[in-house]
Amino acid sequence: MSEHPNDYIKPELMACCGAREIQDGDIVIVGTGFPTMAANIARYTHAPNAKLMQESGVYDARPLRPALSVGDPCLNPGAAMIGGLVDVMGMFLQGGWIDVGFLAGSQVDKYGNINTTVIGDYNAPKSRLPGSGGANPIGSLAKKVLIISLHDTRHMAEKVDFITTPGYIDGPGSREKWGLPANTGPSVIITNKAVLRFDKTTKVAYLESYHPDTSVDEVVKLTPWKLEVSDDVHETEPPRAEELKALREILDPFRMIKIYEKRGYV
């Protein structure tokens, strides 16, 4: 049995949930923030042979500070390989080598589709967002996609305003119809309230576990689609001592992760 210290904050729990999705030896494409922390917690605990890369062209970086973008200077010295976008997005991702990708978005819907393009109408936007970047190809081609989201009716939707990145698109058979590679697609949505997985048949996200300070009812209420609940729904396992230790002592000594609390991850 692992120890579970109870002084954790919600973003730490979420990072640990992400870490637990990663298996030893996995090739993981990460952005900044949560994904890097989650993947590194995995590396320092149960998945020492997991390898990370950034879309800008970096494989197995050894940053001495947390990277603030996929082009951060700290990703250069010590990396095992540095090429460019064609190497990572083409050779590794489209080439079929990426086991896990992390994505976040301004909106995520019940099929795991993600919007990072526009809130409102595309041609008369309420808010114009950054666009796809690497998100669409990661969502299209990584074997397993982990989605990070705030759990509220603004960030989760029955249907996103704009599908930037494909989840299961319109539901069962959609990815296949469009020729996306077999055995790819979103695997989990990790929110500040719960962990959702996708039903094998309907491809709709259902509740697998609710975080310690919440309940099935609360999560169902916060979710804008009719949230099915797993037969063995349970409380999310809190951060283990060794996970927190890796995070706090090695990966994020200045606890930059707290910034996510300010962004609503509570």
Add this chain to the structure above:
Amino acid sequence: MSEHPNDYIKPELMACCGAREIQDGDIVIVGTGFPTMAANIARYTHAPNAKLMQESGVYDARPLRPALSVGDPCLNPGAAMIGGLVDVMGMFLQGGWIDVGFLAGSQVDKYGNINTTVIGDYNAPKSRLPGSGGANPIGSLAKKVLIISLHDTRHMAEKVDFITTPGYIDGPGSREKWGLPANTGPSVIITNKAVLRFDKTTKVAYLESYHPDTSVDEVVKLTPWKLEVSDDVHETEPPRAEELKALREILDPFRMIKIYEKRGYV
């Protein structure tokens, strides 16, 4: 008026003929032997800004000995850029940047088609040759192709046994029909007897100049197709003093070029 020493050998004359086809600033793709010597004579005389590359991935090499293959070690130290086949054959040649390519073959025909694949029937060959290598793409895509050949009925043919590399293929309109880029194709055949060019209308090689020790009649007789003769046919200008000086003093101090005499270039 240039000086013309008369102690030259035929391969030297041929190299000078090649050099004169190169203009200052031309980007030239070369193999070994004649092409390198010709292009370098040009660089040391009238075309100091011509640049050479080898298909293996080398641009603007500074070899200290004559390269014996496109992968020769002497091409590495001092080059301006080294990549691979995709860089030179893809980025520079298919990208449309190569002004001049040199080709030779076991057979060349009246349309400038070249055979480096097989003598006799493809499936029951009399002699199996090395294959295309870079020849086909150079013949397909370089703006100007210079062909080097022995002038006899074994090496020149009305029709080659196998078209490895396209000249004008079946004649006028053929390159266009196949979608080869406009303004590409063979420009000249330089032999040990003469310089042939291609008629703008018929695309058949005709006699432009015969080398000093031969005659129009002899060249016509040695050519296996009905060789048209230019209205202003003339004797080929012999090597100029400065061309020979570049070749003998800088490029080929050991006069390795003499090996071509043994191969029949007399």
Add this chain to the structure above:
Amino acid sequence: MSKIMTTQEAITRFVNDGDFLFIGGYICRPPFAAIHEIIRQKKKDLTVVRSNTADDFDMLIGAGCVKRFICTFISLGLYGLARCFRRSIEKGIPHKIEIEEYTNLSLPLMLMAGALGMPFVPVKDMVGTDLMKIKSFMGDNKYKFIDSPFDGSPVMLVPALNPDVAIIHVQQADEEGNAQMWGIGGDCKWGANAAKKVIVSCERIVSREVVGKDPSRTIVPGFKVVAVTEEPFGAHPGYTPGFYDVDFSFGYLYQQASNTVEGFQAFLDEWVFGVKNRTEYINHYIQKFGYEQFKKLWAKFDYSYPVSYAY
């Protein structure tokens, strides 16, 4: 034949109103010296392209230089959304730019296809999403969807891009333009080689002999290059590996300024129009923030092992 010239001359001679520009970098090696000069010379109606963009493209958009943007992503990273870009799209300030959207897989491959002389290239992303539904100035040529002639499976083809001019910033180049780069590459090599002309901005001009000591580092051959400009700190507030770090505080300054139209104009007046060239810019930086802050940007010393190409 030396192609060394000032950035002012390079932009004057080789960038025309209405041109299609690839501008390399992304936090790593953005060619800011050239970007500021484009703004100073009030170039307009440009079509610009790069995968992943940041303050550099935001500034060009805010300054009114851009008509069309072939894009995948634009943000100020740590500091959130790109302000000038948003104002253009949401409010038409200074005018509404047209955008054609791809991804960080498809767009680099379109530049690669351009560099390799391919008419188009198959990609596996974008399908099934709204990125397929929106088409702007590229119209039906944004992509084509075919059945593979090999096995009948559906394949998306995207067209090659061949910009008129590429502008990149690298660590070093020689006078002919042989450009050497190391560290994060983005789509710099393919974008530069896809263009008809390349302007190479560099931290230091080196001799042809130095280039020849390590030719595998060269990403653009001299024959494609029309201008070489020596611009130390030319990527500031971005960084250049081995030379200087990102200037996060300057990034914040830009974000704060670009929050408003007035702030953005004041920023341009101070940092672009208020200086003649990169030397004056750096001088102004030191005047304003002090030499100590400037010095903090300098890279630490941590050199690689030399290798030999000898035989």
Add this chain to the structure above:
Amino acid sequence: MSKIMTTQEAITRFVNDGDFLFIGGYICRPPFAAIHEIIRQKKKDLTVVRSNTADDFDMLIGAGCVKRFICTFISLGLYGLARCFRRSIEKGIPHKIEIEEYTNLSLPLMLMAGALGMPFVPVKDMVGTDLMKIKSFMGDNKYKFIDSPFDGSPVMLVPALNPDVAIIHVQQADEEGNAQMWGIGGDCKWGANAAKKVIVSCERIVSREVVGKDPSRTIVPGFKVVAVTEEPFGAHPGYTPGFYDVDFSFGYLYQQASNTVEGFQAFLDEWVFGVKNRTEYINHYIQKFGYEQFKKLWAKFDYSYPVSYAY
């Protein structure tokens, strides 16, 4: 997780009869240690591929390991035509191999397409020639000719290649397989990355820290690599930039030997079957030709300038 093992173990474990192999190099860095081991282990029915080949592929063909050859060119360079290849094609000795012919543009791009996960790639060469007319084991899938869906112009598409195993020889690699190379590249990077598994042979194994000092030199990431073998002089009689020169006299020896079936067999008996591994091979070389001739192959000392990736 160290992947270091002997060449014998690597070939035993990862190369199976009937496999499709990419073998990198061309005079520069041919992985001869691995090639000899493949012959020693009498692997058979292999499909082999590379653009531009020489004595390395000729030897595999003569030894009877090859069933199919996706090729562009094979010759002994200076020493003329490839003898074993000719005997196979012309006389069926030891058996007639099947060949599928491409060019030094189309084949590297097919490997690139394989590495990039593309189903096919458009090429501009081969059209109009007899290379279009001959089709062997790839049949109608050798290429497809379509009208471009963009502008209707004729376009040839060639299929991606994904070999089962790639074997390359590079200057240095770490124990995980991160492989670093400089100098003439041929189709090595794309061929290796197109394969499902990579065997990295290298002149020297270096630490992960050494790799990290210059990560832009890495051409294959460790995660694709299944075996790392340290084989100094592993490319002999080819060369490795910075390590040793081509051995022209050994090339002549091979050509003379391979002129006849008997001579070729005697060559194999002496240089392949007569030794257990590369160490014995080099030892035999020194015994036979003397240390002085061996020493003449060593590269001169001419190092590059170090660079920094620091910030």
